[in-house]
Amino acid sequence: MLLAELLVVLALVLLNGMLAMSELAVVSSRRGKLQMMADAGRRGAALALELNADPGRFLSTVQIGITLVGIVAGAVSGASLGAQMAEFLRGLGLAAGAADAAGYGVVIGAITFLSVVAGELVPKQIALRNAEAIACIAAGPMAVLSRVAAPFVALLSRASRLALRALGEGGDAASGVTEDEIRALVAEAESAGIVEPQERRMIAGVMRLGDRPVRAVMTPRMEIEWIDVHASDEDIRARIRSSAHARLPVCDGSPERLVGVLHVKDMLDALIDGRPLEVRALLHQPPVIPDTLDTLDALERLRAAPLGMAAVHDEYGHFEGLVTAMDILSAIAGDFAAPPGAEASATPATRREDGTWLLDGAMDVVEAAELLHLELPEDRQYHTLAGLVLYALKRVPAAGEHVDVEGWRIEVVDMDGRRVDKLLAQRLKPRHRG
Numbered sequence: 001m002l003l004a005e006l007l008v009v010l011a012l013v014l015l016n017g018m019l020a021m022s023e024l025a026v027v028s029s030r031r032g033k034l035q036m037m038a039d040a041g042r043r044g045a046a047l048a049l050e051l052n053a054d055p056g057r058f059l060s061t062v063q064i065g066i067t068l069v070g071i072v073a074g075a076v077s078g079a080s081l082g083a084q085m086a087e088f089l090r091g092l093g094l095a096a097g098a099a100d101a102a103g104y105g106v107v108i109g110a111i112t113f114l115s116v117v118a119g120e121l122v123p124k125q126i127a128l129r130n131a132e133a134i135a136c137i138a139a140g141p142m143a144v145l146s147r148v149a150a151p152f153v154a155l156l157s158r159a160s161r162l163a164l165r166a167l168g169e170g171g172d173a174a175s176g177v178t179e180d181e182i183r184a185l186v187a188e189a190e191s192a193g194i195v196e197p198q199e200r201r202m203i204a205g206v207m208r209l210g211d212r213p214v215r216a217v218m219t220p221r222m223e224i225e226w227i228d229v230h231a232s233d234e235d236i237r238a239r240i241r242s243s244a245h246a247r248l249p250v251c252d253g254s255p256e257r258l259v260g261v262l263h264v265k266d267m268l269d270a271l272i273d274g275r276p277l278e279v280r281a282l283l284h285q286p287p288v289i290p291d292t293l294d295t296l297d298a299l300e301r302l303r304a305a306p307l308g309m310a311a312v313h314d315e316y317g318h319f320e321g322l323v324t325a326m327d328i329l330s331a332i333a334g335d336f337a338a339p340p341g342a343e344a345s346a347t348p349a350t351r352r353e354d355g356t357w358l359l360d361g362a363m364d365v366v367e368a369a370e371l372l373h374l375e376l377p378e379d380r381q382y383h384t385l386a387g388l389v390l391y392a393l394k395r396v397p398a399a400g401e402h403v404d405v406e407g408w409r410i411e412v413v414d415m416d417g418r419r420v421d422k423l424l425a426q427r428l429k430p431r432h433r434g
Contacts, residue, residue, distance in 0.1 A: 017120070020127075063156065208366050225245060236277070260284055261286050287305050288313055290315065298310065362386065365383055400412065410423050
Protein backbone atom coordinates (compact mmCIF):
# COMPACT_ATOMS: atom_id res chain seq x y z
CA MET A 1 0.00 0.00 0.00
CA LEU A 2 2.77 2.40 0.90
CA LEU A 3 4.66 1.58 -2.31
CA ALA A 4 1.58 2.23 -4.41
CA GLU A 5 1.02 5.61 -2.78
CA LEU A 6 4.68 6.56 -3.27
CA LEU A 7 4.42 5.64 -6.94
CA VAL A 8 1.28 7.77 -7.27
CA VAL A 9 3.03 10.77 -5.70
CA LEU A 10 6.07 10.25 -7.94
CA ALA A 11 3.84 10.04 -11.01
CA LEU A 12 2.07 13.26 -10.02
CA VAL A 13 5.39 15.04 -9.55
CA LEU A 14 6.58 13.86 -12.97
CA LEU A 15 3.28 14.97 -14.51
CA ASN A 16 3.75 18.40 -12.92
CA GLY A 17 7.24 18.49 -14.41
CA MET A 18 5.91 17.67 -17.88
CA LEU A 19 3.36 20.47 -17.62
CA ALA A 20 5.98 22.97 -16.44
CA MET A 21 8.37 21.87 -19.19
CA SER A 22 5.64 22.19 -21.84
CA GLU A 23 4.67 25.64 -20.56
CA LEU A 24 8.18 27.08 -20.76
CA ALA A 25 9.01 25.32 -24.04
CA VAL A 26 5.97 26.69 -25.90
CA VAL A 27 6.24 30.21 -24.46
CA SER A 28 9.99 30.56 -25.08
CA SER A 29 9.98 28.98 -28.55
CA ARG A 30 10.97 31.22 -31.44
CA ARG A 31 8.15 31.57 -33.92
CA GLY A 32 10.52 31.75 -36.85
CA LYS A 33 12.09 28.42 -36.01
CA LEU A 34 8.70 26.83 -35.34
CA GLN A 35 7.51 28.08 -38.73
CA MET A 36 10.54 26.53 -40.43
CA MET A 37 9.87 23.23 -38.66
CA ALA A 38 6.21 23.37 -39.70
CA ASP A 39 7.16 24.06 -43.32
CA ALA A 40 9.50 21.08 -43.18
CA GLY A 41 6.61 18.86 -42.05
CA ARG A 42 7.70 18.44 -38.43
CA ARG A 43 4.91 16.81 -36.49
CA GLY A 44 3.41 19.05 -33.83
CA ALA A 45 5.07 22.24 -35.09
CA ALA A 46 1.82 23.69 -36.47
CA LEU A 47 0.03 23.02 -33.17
CA ALA A 48 2.92 24.58 -31.26
CA LEU A 49 2.59 27.69 -33.42
CA GLU A 50 -1.11 27.93 -32.57
CA LEU A 51 -0.41 27.59 -28.85
CA ASN A 52 2.39 30.16 -29.05
CA ALA A 53 0.10 32.60 -30.84
CA ASP A 54 -2.47 32.49 -28.00
CA PRO A 55 -0.41 32.42 -24.79
CA GLY A 56 -3.33 33.39 -22.57
CA ARG A 57 -5.37 30.32 -23.49
CA PHE A 58 -2.33 28.04 -23.33
CA LEU A 59 -1.21 29.30 -19.91
CA SER A 60 -4.73 28.84 -18.57
CA THR A 61 -4.67 25.23 -19.76
CA VAL A 62 -1.33 24.53 -18.12
CA GLN A 63 -2.36 26.22 -14.90
CA ILE A 64 -5.48 24.07 -14.65
CA GLY A 65 -3.34 20.96 -15.03
CA ILE A 66 -0.74 22.06 -12.51
CA THR A 67 -3.41 23.06 -9.98
CA LEU A 68 -5.17 19.72 -10.25
CA VAL A 69 -1.91 17.83 -9.88
CA GLY A 70 -1.00 19.90 -6.82
CA ILE A 71 -4.37 19.27 -5.19
CA VAL A 72 -4.21 15.52 -5.73
CA ALA A 73 -0.57 15.32 -4.64
CA GLY A 74 -1.34 17.29 -1.49
CA ALA A 75 -4.29 15.09 -0.65
CA VAL A 76 -2.35 11.87 -1.11
CA SER A 77 0.74 13.04 0.75
CA GLY A 78 -1.16 14.74 3.56
CA ALA A 79 -3.92 12.22 4.26
CA SER A 80 -2.13 8.95 3.68
CA LEU A 81 1.64 9.28 3.67
CA GLY A 82 1.60 11.77 6.54
CA ALA A 83 -0.46 9.45 8.71
CA GLN A 84 1.76 6.44 7.93
CA MET A 85 4.91 8.42 8.71
CA ALA A 86 3.40 9.58 12.01
CA GLU A 87 2.53 6.00 12.89
CA PHE A 88 6.07 4.91 12.06
CA LEU A 89 7.51 7.60 14.35
CA ARG A 90 5.17 6.61 17.18
CA GLY A 91 6.50 3.09 16.81
CA LEU A 92 9.97 4.46 17.46
CA GLY A 93 8.80 5.78 20.82
CA LEU A 94 7.97 9.37 19.86
CA ALA A 95 5.00 10.98 21.61
CA ALA A 96 1.73 10.99 19.68
CA GLY A 97 1.48 14.77 19.26
CA ALA A 98 5.12 15.15 18.26
CA ALA A 99 4.92 12.10 15.95
CA ASP A 100 1.90 13.54 14.11
CA ALA A 101 3.54 16.94 13.61
CA ALA A 102 6.89 15.43 12.61
CA GLY A 103 5.29 12.88 10.29
CA TYR A 104 3.29 15.43 8.35
CA GLY A 105 6.24 17.84 8.32
CA VAL A 106 8.69 15.26 6.96
CA VAL A 107 6.28 14.12 4.24
CA ILE A 108 5.34 17.65 3.17
CA GLY A 109 9.00 18.73 3.16
CA ALA A 110 10.08 15.73 1.09
CA ILE A 111 7.22 16.14 -1.38
CA THR A 112 7.92 19.87 -1.68
CA PHE A 113 11.63 19.29 -2.32
CA LEU A 114 10.87 16.62 -4.90
CA SER A 115 8.27 18.83 -6.58
CA VAL A 116 10.62 21.80 -6.82
CA VAL A 117 13.54 19.80 -8.20
CA ALA A 118 11.87 17.13 -10.34
CA GLY A 119 8.64 19.00 -11.00
CA GLU A 120 9.96 22.51 -11.78
CA LEU A 121 13.69 23.21 -11.99
CA VAL A 122 14.96 20.24 -13.99
CA PRO A 123 12.10 20.20 -16.53
CA LYS A 124 12.33 23.94 -17.12
CA GLN A 125 16.09 23.78 -17.68
CA ILE A 126 15.54 20.99 -20.20
CA ALA A 127 12.87 23.11 -21.91
CA LEU A 128 15.21 26.08 -22.23
CA ARG A 129 17.91 23.97 -23.88
CA ASN A 130 15.66 22.62 -26.65
CA ALA A 131 12.48 24.67 -26.56
CA GLU A 132 11.22 24.15 -30.12
CA ALA A 133 11.65 20.37 -30.19
CA ILE A 134 9.92 19.92 -26.81
CA ALA A 135 7.14 22.31 -27.87
CA CYS A 136 6.42 20.14 -30.90
CA ILE A 137 6.20 17.03 -28.71
CA ALA A 138 4.04 18.68 -26.04
CA ALA A 139 1.72 20.52 -28.42
CA GLY A 140 -0.54 17.51 -29.06
CA PRO A 141 -1.27 16.60 -25.41
CA MET A 142 -1.66 20.28 -24.51
CA ALA A 143 -4.19 20.76 -27.31
CA VAL A 144 -6.19 17.75 -26.06
CA LEU A 145 -6.10 19.06 -22.47
CA SER A 146 -7.22 22.47 -23.71
CA ARG A 147 -10.27 20.96 -25.43
CA VAL A 148 -11.17 18.79 -22.43
CA ALA A 149 -10.96 21.74 -20.02
CA ALA A 150 -12.40 24.24 -22.53
CA PRO A 151 -15.03 25.79 -20.20
CA PHE A 152 -12.54 26.34 -17.38
CA VAL A 153 -9.90 27.59 -19.83
CA ALA A 154 -12.35 30.11 -21.29
CA LEU A 155 -13.30 31.29 -17.80
CA LEU A 156 -9.69 31.74 -16.70
CA SER A 157 -8.71 33.45 -19.95
CA ARG A 158 -11.60 35.89 -19.64
CA ALA A 159 -10.80 36.63 -16.01
CA SER A 160 -7.12 37.21 -16.76
CA ARG A 161 -7.96 39.60 -19.62
CA LEU A 162 -10.28 41.58 -17.35
CA ALA A 163 -7.59 41.78 -14.68
CA LEU A 164 -5.01 42.95 -17.20
CA ARG A 165 -7.41 45.55 -18.54
CA ALA A 166 -7.98 46.83 -15.03
CA LEU A 167 -4.21 47.18 -14.61
CA GLY A 168 -3.90 49.08 -17.88
CA GLU A 169 -2.32 46.18 -19.75
CA GLY A 170 -5.28 45.24 -21.88
CA GLY A 171 -3.52 45.58 -25.25
CA ASP A 172 -1.76 42.81 -27.07
CA ALA A 173 1.74 42.05 -25.87
CA ALA A 174 4.49 43.40 -28.08
CA SER A 175 6.12 40.42 -29.74
CA GLY A 176 8.24 42.16 -32.37
CA VAL A 177 11.97 41.61 -32.42
CA THR A 178 14.01 44.79 -31.96
CA GLU A 179 17.35 45.63 -33.55
CA ASP A 180 19.03 45.54 -30.15
CA GLU A 181 17.81 41.97 -29.65
CA ILE A 182 19.17 40.98 -33.06
CA ARG A 183 22.53 42.56 -32.27
CA ALA A 184 22.63 40.79 -28.91
CA LEU A 185 21.79 37.49 -30.59
CA VAL A 186 24.54 37.98 -33.19
CA ALA A 187 27.02 38.91 -30.45
CA GLU A 188 26.09 35.76 -28.55
CA ALA A 189 26.51 33.70 -31.71
CA GLU A 190 29.94 35.25 -32.25
CA SER A 191 31.05 34.44 -28.70
CA ALA A 192 29.87 30.84 -29.25
CA GLY A 193 31.89 30.58 -32.47
CA ILE A 194 28.83 30.21 -34.72
CA VAL A 195 29.29 33.61 -36.39
CA GLU A 196 32.69 34.91 -37.46
CA PRO A 197 33.74 38.44 -36.37
CA GLN A 198 33.74 39.55 -40.03
CA GLU A 199 30.19 38.24 -40.43
CA ARG A 200 29.06 40.14 -37.35
CA ARG A 201 30.53 43.38 -38.68
CA MET A 202 28.79 42.88 -42.02
CA ILE A 203 25.45 42.11 -40.33
CA ALA A 204 25.82 45.29 -38.27
CA GLY A 205 26.59 47.21 -41.46
CA VAL A 206 23.50 45.86 -43.20
CA MET A 207 21.32 46.78 -40.21
CA ARG A 208 22.72 50.31 -40.19
CA LEU A 209 21.75 50.82 -43.83
CA GLY A 210 18.05 50.89 -43.01
CA ASP A 211 18.56 53.87 -40.69
CA ARG A 212 20.81 55.89 -42.98
CA PRO A 213 19.84 58.23 -45.82
CA VAL A 214 21.89 58.11 -48.98
CA ARG A 215 23.73 61.32 -48.06
CA ALA A 216 25.40 59.39 -45.23
CA VAL A 217 27.18 57.04 -47.67
CA MET A 218 27.68 59.25 -50.73
CA THR A 219 30.93 60.91 -51.76
CA PRO A 220 30.40 64.62 -50.98
CA ARG A 221 30.59 67.13 -53.81
CA MET A 222 33.78 68.74 -52.51
CA GLU A 223 35.62 65.40 -52.40
CA ILE A 224 34.90 64.08 -55.89
CA GLU A 225 37.44 64.15 -58.71
CA TRP A 226 35.89 66.00 -61.64
CA ILE A 227 36.66 67.27 -65.12
CA ASP A 228 35.85 70.75 -66.36
CA VAL A 229 33.77 70.55 -69.52
CA HIS A 230 35.69 73.55 -70.88
CA ALA A 231 39.14 72.05 -70.23
CA SER A 232 41.51 71.42 -73.10
CA ASP A 233 42.18 67.94 -74.47
CA GLU A 234 45.60 67.89 -72.79
CA ASP A 235 44.13 68.81 -69.42
CA ILE A 236 41.44 66.16 -69.75
CA ARG A 237 43.99 63.50 -70.64
CA ALA A 238 46.19 64.53 -67.71
CA ARG A 239 43.22 64.43 -65.35
CA ILE A 240 42.22 60.96 -66.48
CA ARG A 241 45.82 59.74 -66.32
CA SER A 242 46.15 60.91 -62.68
CA SER A 243 42.82 59.43 -61.61
CA ALA A 244 42.21 55.80 -60.65
CA HIS A 245 38.47 55.97 -61.37
CA ALA A 246 36.79 54.54 -64.45
CA ARG A 247 33.99 57.12 -64.31
CA LEU A 248 34.55 60.81 -63.71
CA PRO A 249 31.90 63.53 -63.26
CA VAL A 250 32.09 66.41 -65.69
CA CYS A 251 31.16 69.84 -64.33
CA ASP A 252 30.75 73.32 -65.72
CA GLY A 253 33.37 75.41 -63.99
CA SER A 254 32.78 74.09 -60.44
CA PRO A 255 31.64 70.86 -58.81
CA GLU A 256 28.32 72.53 -57.96
CA ARG A 257 27.22 72.37 -61.63
CA LEU A 258 27.23 68.75 -62.75
CA VAL A 259 26.91 68.27 -66.51
CA GLY A 260 27.22 64.50 -66.75
CA VAL A 261 29.54 61.55 -66.19
CA LEU A 262 32.36 60.52 -68.51
CA HIS A 263 33.14 56.83 -68.81
CA VAL A 264 36.88 56.50 -69.44
CA LYS A 265 36.30 53.53 -71.73
CA ASP A 266 34.17 55.66 -74.06
CA MET A 267 37.00 58.17 -74.31
CA LEU A 268 39.49 55.39 -74.96
CA ASP A 269 37.30 53.96 -77.72
CA ALA A 270 37.10 57.38 -79.36
CA LEU A 271 40.88 57.79 -79.27
CA ILE A 272 41.43 54.28 -80.69
CA ASP A 273 38.97 54.94 -83.50
CA GLY A 274 40.72 58.23 -84.28
CA ARG A 275 37.63 60.30 -83.59
CA PRO A 276 37.98 63.83 -82.18
CA LEU A 277 37.65 64.11 -78.43
CA GLU A 278 34.25 65.68 -77.81
CA VAL A 279 33.53 65.37 -74.12
CA ARG A 280 29.91 66.52 -74.34
CA ALA A 281 29.11 63.82 -76.89
CA LEU A 282 30.48 61.11 -74.59
CA LEU A 283 28.61 62.14 -71.44
CA HIS A 284 26.11 59.91 -69.65
CA GLN A 285 23.37 61.32 -67.46
CA PRO A 286 23.23 59.60 -64.09
CA PRO A 287 19.87 59.19 -62.35
CA VAL A 288 19.09 61.89 -59.80
CA ILE A 289 17.98 60.85 -56.31
CA PRO A 290 17.12 63.00 -53.27
CA ASP A 291 19.60 63.12 -50.40
CA THR A 292 16.88 61.95 -47.97
CA LEU A 293 16.28 58.70 -49.86
CA ASP A 294 16.82 55.56 -47.80
CA THR A 295 20.10 53.81 -48.61
CA LEU A 296 18.36 50.52 -49.37
CA ASP A 297 16.03 52.29 -51.81
CA ALA A 298 19.04 53.98 -53.38
CA LEU A 299 20.60 50.54 -53.87
CA GLU A 300 17.54 49.44 -55.83
CA ARG A 301 17.85 52.55 -58.02
CA LEU A 302 21.51 51.77 -58.65
CA ARG A 303 20.63 48.24 -59.74
CA ALA A 304 18.60 49.70 -62.59
CA ALA A 305 21.21 52.36 -63.49
CA PRO A 306 23.49 51.23 -66.36
CA LEU A 307 26.16 53.65 -65.19
CA GLY A 308 26.17 52.21 -61.63
CA MET A 309 26.23 55.75 -60.25
CA ALA A 310 23.63 58.28 -59.13
CA ALA A 311 23.74 62.01 -58.49
CA VAL A 312 22.44 63.10 -55.09
CA HIS A 313 20.54 66.40 -54.91
CA ASP A 314 19.01 68.22 -51.98
CA GLU A 315 15.45 69.54 -51.77
CA TYR A 316 16.46 72.77 -53.52
CA GLY A 317 17.93 70.93 -56.50
CA HIS A 318 21.58 71.53 -55.59
CA PHE A 319 24.09 68.83 -56.45
CA GLU A 320 25.35 67.29 -53.18
CA GLY A 321 27.50 64.35 -54.27
CA LEU A 322 27.68 60.99 -55.99
CA VAL A 323 26.79 57.53 -54.75
CA THR A 324 27.82 54.20 -56.26
CA ALA A 325 27.17 50.59 -55.41
CA MET A 326 30.74 50.46 -54.12
CA ASP A 327 29.91 53.18 -51.57
CA ILE A 328 27.06 51.08 -50.20
CA LEU A 329 29.18 47.92 -50.21
CA SER A 330 31.88 49.78 -48.27
CA ALA A 331 29.27 50.82 -45.71
CA ILE A 332 28.49 47.13 -45.18
CA ALA A 333 31.88 45.44 -45.41
CA GLY A 334 34.24 48.33 -44.64
CA ASP A 335 36.67 50.19 -46.84
CA PHE A 336 38.61 48.31 -49.50
CA ALA A 337 42.20 48.82 -50.59
CA ALA A 338 42.58 51.83 -52.85
CA PRO A 339 43.30 51.11 -56.54
CA PRO A 340 46.78 51.91 -57.91
CA GLY A 341 47.28 55.65 -58.12
CA ALA A 342 44.45 56.50 -55.74
CA GLU A 343 44.91 57.96 -52.30
CA ALA A 344 44.27 55.35 -49.63
CA SER A 345 41.51 56.22 -47.21
CA ALA A 346 42.49 56.54 -43.57
CA THR A 347 41.29 54.05 -40.97
CA PRO A 348 38.11 55.56 -39.46
CA ALA A 349 38.97 54.43 -35.90
CA THR A 350 42.36 53.72 -34.34
CA ARG A 351 42.78 52.75 -30.70
CA ARG A 352 45.91 54.19 -29.11
CA GLU A 353 48.02 52.74 -26.31
CA ASP A 354 46.52 55.05 -23.68
CA GLY A 355 43.00 53.81 -24.45
CA THR A 356 41.90 56.85 -26.45
CA TRP A 357 40.45 56.63 -29.95
CA LEU A 358 41.64 58.60 -32.96
CA LEU A 359 38.55 58.93 -35.13
CA ASP A 360 37.86 60.19 -38.63
CA GLY A 361 35.35 63.03 -38.72
CA ALA A 362 33.56 61.36 -41.65
CA MET A 363 33.01 58.17 -39.64
CA ASP A 364 29.39 57.07 -39.50
CA VAL A 365 27.95 58.28 -36.21
CA VAL A 366 26.02 55.03 -35.61
CA GLU A 367 29.24 53.03 -36.00
CA ALA A 368 31.02 55.43 -33.65
CA ALA A 369 28.17 55.13 -31.14
CA GLU A 370 28.50 51.33 -31.17
CA LEU A 371 32.26 51.68 -30.67
CA LEU A 372 31.96 54.12 -27.74
CA HIS A 373 28.63 52.79 -26.39
CA LEU A 374 26.76 56.04 -26.88
CA GLU A 375 22.99 56.56 -27.00
CA LEU A 376 21.96 58.59 -30.05
CA PRO A 377 18.64 60.43 -30.37
CA GLU A 378 16.21 58.91 -32.84
CA ASP A 379 15.44 62.25 -34.51
CA ARG A 380 19.05 63.28 -35.13
CA GLN A 381 19.80 65.35 -38.23
CA TYR A 382 23.50 64.43 -38.51
CA HIS A 383 25.06 61.24 -39.90
CA THR A 384 28.77 61.56 -39.17
CA LEU A 385 30.86 62.00 -36.06
CA ALA A 386 31.82 65.48 -37.27
CA GLY A 387 28.11 66.24 -37.56
CA LEU A 388 27.64 65.30 -33.90
CA VAL A 389 30.35 67.77 -32.88
CA LEU A 390 28.87 70.51 -35.07
CA TYR A 391 25.42 69.87 -33.62
CA ALA A 392 26.75 70.05 -30.06
CA LEU A 393 28.77 73.25 -30.60
CA LYS A 394 26.25 74.95 -32.93
CA ARG A 395 29.15 76.33 -34.99
CA VAL A 396 32.24 75.33 -36.93
CA PRO A 397 34.88 74.40 -34.33
CA ALA A 398 38.56 75.14 -34.20
CA ALA A 399 41.33 72.66 -33.48
CA GLY A 400 41.56 71.99 -29.75
CA GLU A 401 37.87 72.49 -28.96
CA HIS A 402 35.90 69.63 -27.51
CA VAL A 403 32.45 68.39 -26.53
CA ASP A 404 31.55 66.00 -23.69
CA VAL A 405 29.14 63.23 -24.63
CA GLU A 406 28.03 60.54 -22.14
CA GLY A 407 31.35 60.17 -20.36
CA TRP A 408 33.53 60.78 -23.42
CA ARG A 409 35.43 63.93 -24.32
CA ILE A 410 35.58 64.29 -28.10
CA GLU A 411 38.28 66.78 -29.08
CA VAL A 412 38.85 68.28 -32.50
CA VAL A 413 42.43 67.39 -33.42
CA ASP A 414 42.64 68.56 -37.03
CA MET A 415 40.58 70.74 -39.36
CA ASP A 416 40.68 70.55 -43.16
CA GLY A 417 39.49 74.04 -43.96
CA ARG A 418 35.98 74.16 -42.53
CA ARG A 419 35.70 70.37 -42.39
CA VAL A 420 36.32 68.46 -39.16
CA ASP A 421 39.00 65.98 -40.19
CA LYS A 422 40.30 64.17 -37.06
CA LEU A 423 38.83 63.72 -33.59
CA LEU A 424 40.21 62.30 -30.36
CA ALA A 425 37.83 60.47 -28.02
CA GLN A 426 38.96 60.11 -24.40
CA ARG A 427 36.91 58.63 -21.58
CA LEU A 428 36.34 61.08 -18.74
CA LYS A 429 37.19 60.01 -15.22
CA PRO A 430 34.15 59.85 -12.92
CA ARG A 431 33.97 62.61 -10.34
CA HIS A 432 33.99 61.48 -6.70
CA ARG A 433 32.34 63.52 -4.00
CA GLY A 434 34.51 64.42 -1.05
